[in-house]
Amino acid sequence: MYDIIIIGGGPAGLTAGLYAARAKKDTLIIEKGIEGGQVTETTGIENYPGIDKIDGTDLGKKMADQAKKFGAKIVMDEVDSVDLTGEVKKIKGFMDEYEAKAVIIATGANPRPIGAPGEKEFKGRGVSYCSLCDAAFYEGQDVYVIGGGDSAVQEALFIINFAKKVYIVHRRDELRASKDLQEKAFNNDRIEFIWNSEVVEIKGEKIVDEMILKNNQTGEVKSIKSDNPFGIFVFIGYVPNTDIYKDQINISDEKYIITDDEMRTNLPGVFAAGDIRQKTVRQIINAAGDGAIASINAQKYIDEAEGNLYEGFKEE
Numbered sequence: 001m002y003d004i005i006i007i008g009g010g011p012a013g014l015t016a017g018l019y020a021a022r023a024k025k026d027t028l029i030i031e032k033g034i035e036g037g038q039v040t041e042t043t044g045i046e047n048y049p050g051i052d053k054i055d056g057t058d059l060g061k062k063m064a065d066q067a068k069k070f071g072a073k074i075v076m077d078e079v080d081s082v083d084l085t086g087e088v089k090k091i092k093g094f095m096d097e098y099e100a101k102a103v104i105i106a107t108g109a110n111p112r113p114i115g116a117p118g119e120k121e122f123k124g125r126g127v128s129y130c131s132l133c134d135a136a137f138y139e140g141q142d143v144y145v146i147g148g149g150d151s152a153v154q155e156a157l158f159i160i161n162f163a164k165k166v167y168i169v170h171r172r173d174e175l176r177a178s179k180d181l182q183e184k185a186f187n188n189d190r191i192e193f194i195w196n197s198e199v200v201e202i203k204g205e206k207i208v209d210e211m212i213l214k215n216n217q218t219g220e221v222k223s224i225k226s227d228n229p230f231g232i233f234v235f236i237g238y239v240p241n242t243d244i245y246k247d248q249i250n251i252s253d254e255k256y257i258i259t260d261d262e263m264r265t266n267l268p269g270v271f272a273a274g275d276i277r278q279k280t281v282r283q284i285i286n287a288a289g290d291g292a293i294a295s296i297n298a299q300k301y302i303d304e305a306e307g308n309l310y311e312g313f314k315e316e
């Protein structure tokens, strides 16, 4: 049995793992994909303090290496079901089964789909949710980025390094993205905006060759069609991965895990950190902060349960 199992190897999970391993807790991080999680799909991060500019892949790898350096073990597995209600926390993955004294859930969120006909069928064949993975396929071509938040604009600024032109399709006439990102996009003459518009359908034969947009102010329907292949990159937010927890853990109406300021869920010994948690600001820095808080409190929970005074709270 592990002391602490962390489900999810993104910034929140890896920070929790770093803190747990440094506190000499037997620590396992379960990650279903790449070490670093969703952040590995982010480009040009400029707001992580102390680091001028870094791609998510590099930041994720650095975080994972640091956690491993102190003894955290990382396995690749996808958690299928959990029983977190008892004193021993049981986790069933597709590869193995695991037990721990405390669990930290840090599985983040998945990209939100548009939900338009054709979107699912053409995923990987013109429709993408990851510019770092797919932007290079659109060298010299047109790309349509859907969304108006930080992700859409930041990724548009990355994709323009490859594409001939990037069109940002947004459902309003004002961006949600931060002012600095907006400024960079507005100042780039190869980035154009299609305002008040929503994707109605995506069509093609083998790959995408048509996208139908509707102006939600005028009702005008427009077909984007090209003889050359073009890309559609969707960045319209994220939806949390809480399905396997919802019967045991309190979840908000938006399906995020509800915690207190100490990252405690309604279950003793079960904590949540990062984007999966109900909160208003979702940044890498506060995901990492959540991970540290969850880890310290998981350590405290174990030490108190075992009758040891938690070292962090020992009075001198």
Ligand code: NAP
Pocket (backbone or CB within 6 Å): 046, 047, 113, 114, 146, 147, 148, 149, 150, 151, 152, 154, 171, 172, 175, 176, 177, 198, 235, 236, 237, 238, 281, 282, 283
């Ligand atoms: P977000 O901030 O929730 O923005 C989502 C965007 O997509 C909004 O502009 C929204 O339009 C639009 N949208 C939502 N649902 C839609 C739908 N069904 N159809 C069409 N458009 C839709 O999501 P995000 O940009 O992915 O960012 C997620 C979090 O990560 C945010 O907290 C963000 O600040 C953070 N982030 C930060 C950075 C950075 O600091 N550099 C980079 C990336 C992400 P409306 O504006 O009309 O609602």
